[in-house]
Amino acid sequence: MKIYLLGLLCLTLAIPLSAAEPARKVLYIGIDGTRFDAIEKADTPQLDALMKDGCYSPTCLILGERYQKNDTVSGPGWSSILTGVWADKHGVNDNRFVGSKYTEFPHFFVRLKEAIPTARTVSHVTWEPIHKFVTASADVSVNYEERAHGVLDYDRYDNAAVAASVKELSEGNPTALFTYIGQVDIAGHTHGFHPSVPQYIEAIERADKLVGQLIAAMKARKTFADENWLVVVISDHGGKGKGHGSGHKSPEILNSFLIVSGANAERGEIDGPTYLVDGPVTVLTHLGVKLKDEWQLDGQPRGLKK
Template sequence: MCRYLPVAVVVLLLATSLLSAKEKSKHVLLLGIDGCRFDALTKANTPNLDKLRESGIYSPTALILGDRYRKNDTISGPGWGSINTGVWADKHNVQGNTFKKPKFDQYPHFFHYVKKSMPTAKTVSIINWSPIAKYIVSSADVSLDTKKGTSYAEADDDAAAAAIEQLSVEDGPTAMMLYLGEVDEAGHAHGFHPTVPQYIAAIEHVDTLIGSVLAAIEKRTDEEWLIVVTSDHGGSGKGHGGGHNNPDILHSFLIVSGDAAERGKFAQQVYIVDAVPTLLTYLGVEIEDAWQLDGHAVGLK
């Protein structure tokens, strides 16, 4: 019996081994749902967000304020400033929704760090709360604001469609931020509470949109995605300002989902500023002390 394989067979086996060993490229999605309470999310019919939780790790009590600084208001400006930069409001200096003297030149949007480490990476921001695009976003190859005088529900439809369009091209995003605003709009109009039908309906509509975006990601079979989901605040009654001592406002949530994510529920306290360092760490971006990030990478294997 011949003890040696034919050369052609050896070459074929080696080629097959190399193809199977080829690593998938890494990509990230920061998914923001404005004004979404976790207790309402779990009451609503949300199969797509449920799937993200089941394929990752989550906290129902991610804090929107840190231990060092708690003077900013518990509203969208400071919240999205902190989520997108990984630093608290005493650094990025957005204390409310007026953006008087922001310091995003010193503490920039996380796309800046992606581009610094990966100059050819494609960065995409799709939002419909306009101050994010006007003040916070930087280093974006594509920056879209879908709020054009319509309701946030319609703007969310347009945002999801734009995200799917970006994911349908060969040169898709390496890092994408998608913001959906209608849950907050429903809370202000009808109440931030799991017993409010309109609030629940908004969450369920957003979940449907998220499902369509996830389906587009799943078609990109040569890529491995990490998806981080969070909100800028909760809500109480029909508002969320001055919520420094109100857990219904002070608590957001954090989901870290994907093959690289741990499974289960966070045992430690996590914060909304943890989103950025988690995304950067997954992409292989080396975080420098000079950036002064307040968050830490969490939930990665």
């Protein structure tokens, strides 16, 4: 009996304990009004590295096949990016946010909290309507835009939002962190949405540097080796001339982009059509949230390894 027990003990000790699965986390970055062909023209080493370490769609569509009556502006765009449903469901057809239905079709933070109540969710933005209307069930939600203080300075606002996100990554323990960068859209409205416009390209390059700060802070986390981060970067629309409204037939406006990067991401260009609503569904899927039929999500997880 002693020999049998000793053999069993030795066999048990010889079997390695399975390592705990790394904690899944998401860094979700939104860069307003950014054309992919302008990213290709600009010097964007940070976005380039994310695409190399993941996958991307250069033609992520801002309108779905079922419903296309909303205007091609930020209100419905960011609502779709953060809820995973189109405007006929979330109710936002323009920048007035009249008729919004975020109770029925909420920010993906709500769905994450339903599945994982202990998840920490953080949103840092520089466009006030996202903070005022869209963000829900967030542990931290801050807007850094200052419309009441004279000349608008989105470079400063974006730097403040990113600095707060860097602090969260360095000192906190976020499950899902959303950071919004607004200055590219402002440059487009002021100077033009086109790769040939120097000021538009310069704004994209500044945004790329901000992305780099976020990635550096993420990788510098003491617990990074024990975590499984997915980085998703997306924009709400492109642009043509100095605008993007009523762009239902303009490819320059209809085509956004989607980058999905990290250990769980596929590599190369994403096959097939990709849509804004795919962003939050990809995030939820990576975080291990079981998608429910009653949520009526329009998006599909894109760019994740099977």
